[in-house]
Amino acid sequence: MPLYKQQQGCSNQPALVFLHGFLGSCHDWSDTIDRLKDRFHCVAIDLPGHGASVTTASSRSDGFNQCHHLINDVLNELNIKQFTLIGYSLGGRIALDYARTQNDTRLQALVLESSHIGLIDPQIKEQRFMDDHGWAKKFATQGILDTLSEWYDQGIFSDLSDRKKEFVISKRANNYGVPLANMLLSTSLGKQQSALSYLENTALTIHYCIGEKDKKFKKIAKQLLELKNINVTEFEKVGHNIHQQDASQFSQFLLNTLK
DSSP states (O other), X not given: OOXXXXXXXXXXXXXXXXXXXXXXXXXXXXXXXXHHTTTSEEEEEOOTTSGGGGGGOOOOSOHHHHHHHHHHHHHHHXXXXXXXXXXXXXXXXXXXXXXXXXXXXXXXXXXXXXXXXXXXXHHHHHHHHHHHHHXXXXXXXXXXXXXXXXXXXXXXXXXXXXXXXXXXXHHXXXXXXXXXXXXXXXXXXXXXOOOHHHHHHOOSEEEEEEETTOHHHHHHHHHHTXXXXXXXXXXXXXXSOHHHHOHHHHHHHHHHHOO
């Protein structure tokens, strides 16, 4: 049976399906869902290796396909006929790959928060996979607190104060290293197929969300601004994790944007 922890709002309301980022869980969306549940049927899924799905993580190479099956199982179990898929970071990469590969007619729109669209250059992809392999080794062999301290020292989290980093690390410390390592390798950006061609040609409504302080993903957003099918929105005074740094701003955007 597929695992999901957050399900709020009446099932006859428009459905929103949420996918968290690496190290997160379905509970990361709680503040956002609290603001949306009166208008939407909100479902947040624990991805493999995370939260209540920790035992579903595998070492097989195609983690994207495993996640696609999990999403589809949840949709079928809850009898969801139409939905918007919302993903943050890793969850956004999985959501984008789901849209690109699954041809799911139930999917009405895609919301990508701080998500990569995939690499094209084979050498860069190989280097990224090797980098992820190094992180996976740390998650599998080091103490979780030591690895998390190193993880949140990466430049992408530079907008976080030391106090905020300590809070996030304490929040993530209940994760298990080996399942995280397996998930990191099986869904590595180095293994993700570029979605640029898909984004250039799809008729699906796609919203790309970035934080004002997220320099890395603002560069990706600039590239997407040239595509007529992509709606790019920048959120004020936040960094990489928009919905947790300002759930009010993010949820209001969804209320204003989605039907």
